[in-house]
Amino acid sequence: MSGTTTAPAVPDRDTFVELDRHDPLAPLRDHFDLPTDLIYLDGNSLGALPAGTPAALDAVVRGQWRNDLNRGWTQHGWLRLPVTVGDAIGALIGAAPGQVVVGESTSTNLFKLLWGALAQRPGRRVVLSDTGNFPSDLYVADGLVNLVSGGHELRVVPTDDVVAHLGPDVAVVLLSHVDYRTGEILPVQQITERAHEAGALVLWDLCHSAGAMPVHVDEWGVDLAVGCGYKHLNGGPGAPAFMYVSHRLLPRFTQPVTGWIGHRDPFAFDPVYHRDPSPVGLLSGCPPVLGLVALEQGVRLLRRADLRQIRDKAVALTDRFVRLVAARPGNRRLGLLGPAEAQRRGSHVSYRHPAAEAVVAELLRRGVMVEYRPPDVVRFGFAPLYVRYADVWDAAAALTEAVATVETAVNDGGLRHE
Amino acid sequence: MSGTTTAPAVPDRDTFVELDRHDPLAPLRDHFDLPTDLIYLDGNSLGALPAGTPAALDAVVRGQWRNDLNRGWTQHGWLRLPVTVGDAIGALIGAAPGQVVVGESTSTNLFKLLWGALAQRPGRRVVLSDTGNFPSDLYVADGLVNLVSGGHELRVVPTDDVVAHLGPDVAVVLLSHVDYRTGEILPVQQITERAHEAGALVLWDLCHSAGAMPVHVDEWGVDLAVGCGYKHLNGGPGAPAFMYVSHRLLPRFTQPVTGWIGHRDPFAFDPVYHRDPSPVGLLSGCPPVLGLVALEQGVRLLRRADLRQIRDKAVALTDRFVRLVAARPGNRRLGLLGPAEAQRRGSHVSYRHPAAEAVVAELLRRGVMVEYRPPDVVRFGFAPLYVRYADVWDAAAALTEAVATVETAVNDGGLRHE
Numbered sequence: 001m002s003g004t005t006t007a008p009a010v011p012d013r014d015t016f017v018e019l020d021r022h023d024p025l026a027p028l029r030d031h032f033d034l035p036t037d038l039i040y041l042d043g044n045s046l047g048a049l050p051a052g053t054p055a056a057l058d059a060v061v062r063g064q065w066r067n068d069l070n071r072g073w074t075q076h077g078w079l080r081l082p083v084t085v086g087d088a089i090g091a092l093i094g095a096a097p098g099q100v101v102v103g104e105s106t107s108t109n110l111f112k113l114l115w116g117a118l119a120q121r122p123g124r125r126v127v128l129s130d131t132g133n134f135p136s137d138l139y140v141a142d143g144l145v146n147l148v149s150g151g152h153e154l155r156v157v158p159t160d161d162v163v164a165h166l167g168p169d170v171a172v173v174l175l176s177h178v179d180y181r182t183g184e185i186l187p188v189q190q191i192t193e194r195a196h197e198a199g200a201l202v203l204w205d206l207c208h209s210a211g212a213m214p215v216h217v218d219e220w221g222v223d224l225a226v227g228c229g230y231k232h233l234n235g236g237p238g239a240p241a242f243m244y245v246s247h248r249l250l251p252r253f254t255q256p257v258t259g260w261i262g263h264r265d266p267f268a269f270d271p272v273y274h275r276d277p278s279p280v281g282l283l284s285g286c287p288p289v290l291g292l293v294a295l296e297q298g299v300r301l302l303r304r305a306d307l308r309q310i311r312d313k314a315v316a317l318t319d320r321f322v323r324l325v326a327a328r329p330g331n332r333r334l335g336l337l338g339p340a341e342a343q344r345r346g347s348h349v350s351y352r353h354p355a356a357e358a359v360v361a362e363l364l365r366r367g368v369m370v371e372y373r374p375p376d377v378v379r380f381g382f383a384p385l386y387v388r389y390a391d392v393w394d395a396a397a398a399l400t401e402a403v404a405t406v407e408t409a410v411n412d413g414g415l416r417h418e
Numbered sequence: 419m420s421g422t423t424t425a426p427a428v429p430d431r432d433t434f435v436e437l438d439r440h441d442p443l444a445p446l447r448d449h450f451d452l453p454t455d456l457i458y459l460d461g462n463s464l465g466a467l468p469a470g471t472p473a474a475l476d477a478v479v480r481g482q483w484r485n486d487l488n489r490g491w492t493q494h495g496w497l498r499l500p501v502t503v504g505d506a507i508g509a510l511i512g513a514a515p516g517q518v519v520v521g522e523s524t525s526t527n528l529f530k531l532l533w534g535a536l537a538q539r540p541g542r543r544v545v546l547s548d549t550g551n552f553p554s555d556l557y558v559a560d561g562l563v564n565l566v567s568g569g570h571e572l573r574v575v576p577t578d579d580v581v582a583h584l585g586p587d588v589a590v591v592l593l594s595h596v597d598y599r600t601g602e603i604l605p606v607q608q609i610t611e612r613a614h615e616a617g618a619l620v621l622w623d624l625c626h627s628a629g630a631m632p633v634h635v636d637e638w639g640v641d642l643a644v645g646c647g648y649k650h651l652n653g654g655p656g657a658p659a660f661m662y663v664s665h666r667l668l669p670r671f672t673q674p675v676t677g678w679i680g681h682r683d684p685f686a687f688d689p690v691y692h693r694d695p696s697p698v699g700l701l702s703g704c705p706p707v708l709g710l711v712a713l714e715q716g717v718r719l720l721r722r723a724d725l726r727q728i729r730d731k732a733v734a735l736t737d738r739f740v741r742l743v744a745a746r747p748g749n750r751r752l753g754l755l756g757p758a759e760a761q762r763r764g765s766h767v768s769y770r771h772p773a774a775e776a777v778v779a780e781l782l783r784r785g786v787m788v789e790y791r792p793p794d795v796v797r798f799g800f801a802p803l804y805v806r807y808a809d810v811w812d813a814a815a816a817l818t819e820a821v822a823t824v825e826t827a828v829n830d831g832g833l834r835h836e
């Protein structure tokens with residue numbers, strides 16, 4: 001009753017329940033083990049638990065490790081997990097087999113590929129990135145250019161200015177496919193083409209797009225990419241991250257951390273390092289088996305879905321959420337970040353609010369978990385595999401209440417966030 | 419009966435069973451989940467499964483991850499695991515709290531610390547190591563000196579010549595505490611003191627000593643150390659590895675992979691990297707939670723034991739094994755590697771045999787799992803927490819049979835290993 005006099009009208013919750021009834025992805029929700037009392041809108045930070053993961057881990061721990069011990073490396077394919085899981089991720093990002101491998105953390109993987117990229121462009125000294133890039137990517141790049149001691153430089157410009165800064169000094173363009181705050185999707189293919197015209201390589205961070213939307217690294221001509229395992233791939237906390245090196249570069253691509261697992265025959269104990277010519281040569285130390293096994297479950301679950309359907313549902317969820325928020329006048333101090341059109345945004349939506357941290361806490365009290373990003377951003381992630389349309393309606397209603405509570409408290413002098 | 423006429427006499431199996439009865443460490447064996455049909459002498463390559471690990475993993479996966487999702491990082495201390503597990507490992511290697519952290523793989527950790535060491539000694543260009551060092555350590559060091567482009571060099575000399583090669587050009591001495599093949603224990607304190615007299619830093623690889631014997635990095639004046647989690651720490655396949663940086667170096671120590679988790683406030687999303695002054699500053703990416711939880715169980719189990727007792731039992735087991743092998747004339751083609759005295763060897767014993775790989779396979783057929791190290795080494799690891807004296811007797815008997823079988827086959831022309 002309360003919303004019927006406002007314009008635009010707030011749609012009824014029942015219409016959202018009806019959307020769930022016709023959602024082709026709805027059956028996949030049962031393949032996750034989710035808490036029943038929570039609307040989880042932070043799956044783009046840590047994906048939810050795939051229902052098959054506990055049993056898969058148990059099989060490896062109490063089955064393989066317990067019984068077969070050190071034979072597991074060969075007998076159970078542990079040593080090949082970086083490649084088998086890598087190729088499975090490759091299928092999600094449009095990479096033909098033999099170009100993706102799961103390594104250590106995203107930051108460490110990025111360091112290795114960025115170093116390798118600079119080695120491919122010895123006369124060029126600029127790493128070009130944008131202000132919207134994830135801070136860790138910029139930290140790693142900044143640290144690295146200061147190490148290579150050839151007068152290298154990290155040049156960080158506004159996103160829209162990246163192409164204009166392409167020049168003969170740029171060795172590699174380092175960007176995120178989807179902005180971790182605003183959700184803006186960058187045109188990978190277009191920027192990649194312009195970078196190549198300028199003689200530069202591209203290194204794309206796919207953390208917020210791998211598993212969330214169709215990605216076509218081969219088709220788009222991408223040179224290098226990294227991405228994490230714990231967001232849309234649902235690999236669990238601290239899951240290992242992947243690396244992609246295009247087959248065009250792979251034969252002559254070198255990386256700096258030349259540990260034994262990247263050797264073409266690690267168990268020969270050769271005194272001299274000979275890089276494995278496959279993506280295995282990107283690896284350094286012993287593969288993190290437990291993390292790989294959990295990641296494999298997450299990736300396997302994703303491959304049951306159609307990425308086009310996942311993307312379409314993400315657009316529908318985020319678009320409806322934004323419209324619901326806009327339809328309630330109490331939310332006028334929530335400032336949408338990034339593009340207005342859902343098609344130009346990834347699977348998350350962010351708002352600025354002067355008391356963002358308090359809003360996030362109020363949402364959690366109402367059973368809605370979202371992410372606070374300092375200093376003033378509330379981020380809502382919509383993982384289409386397990387977030388329902390009804391959750392969108394409920395979250396928007398909770399947000400309106402949370403904002404009202406916080407703003408009342410501020411007006412009463414109870415909060416000091418402004 | 420058969421052994422009573424040989425000299426030296428082969429002791430009776432019962433005397434070994436009796437030793438088990440009085441072994442103070444015997445009760446700890448029940449804290450492992452071991453296969454019943456196997457004598458596992460490869461725990462120095464992959465430690466056995468601690469009985470508490472499956473439940474600990476399950477609690478984190480089906481409890482914390484499932485229910486609390488992204489809140490786990492703070493609510494369940496996931497973000498602190500590198501430090502909490504690091505300090506627990508520190509207690510095993512004689513490091514006061516605040517100097518050890520669990521990072522990624524040993525090779526990656528080594529790369530970071532070695533880089534940091536060179537940065538501490540800018541005028542010096544030599545990394546000094548020995549021919550007995552683990553190949554991966556040499557690969558990493560060799561790769562690194564070629565990157566830093568200051569005319570750096572990896573100098574690899576016979577172990578006994580290391581001290582003689584210390585000079586004003588040596589930046590860092592990189593050695594393994596225990597030789598991965600021969601088991602020889604290097605005098606850490608003595609070499610460290612000589613290195614310091616020459617103005618060099620030391621970086622010790624503790625992979626084969628951490629958790630296997632008393633180690634006193636602080637007392638011995640060690641500067642830097644790394645070690646893996648999956649051998650004597652029983653952290654599981656591909657467990658993350660640790661780093662030690664002495665408090666003397668830590669305030670000004672830098673490492674090259676400056677990812678966000680090493681930032682003093684990673685969730686502030688500061689555009690500029692500010693290194694955490696604690697060992698957290700050695701980290702790069704998201705901590706591998708599953709691997710850390712499993713490692714924590716292994717470390718916790720070790721801390722129930724006295725490292726002096728562990729070491730004493732390792733000496734007793736390896737010494738008895740060597741004597742049993744020597745007492746059987748059929749074993750005369752097995753050539754013991756490394757020092758003759760058990761006190762000078764770690765927890766493993768290696769033999770050369772011209773058909774080593776076949777001997778290893780024959781042992782496995784007899785229910786004894788050991789390690790083959792190319793080209794001609796059979797390695798027996800004795801993990802005192804779960805290897806019994808009776809296992810030593812049985813393994814020695816099986817070895818004699820295996821050698822006889824292999825040598826007969828060779829004499830019959832059935833094998834071509836010589």
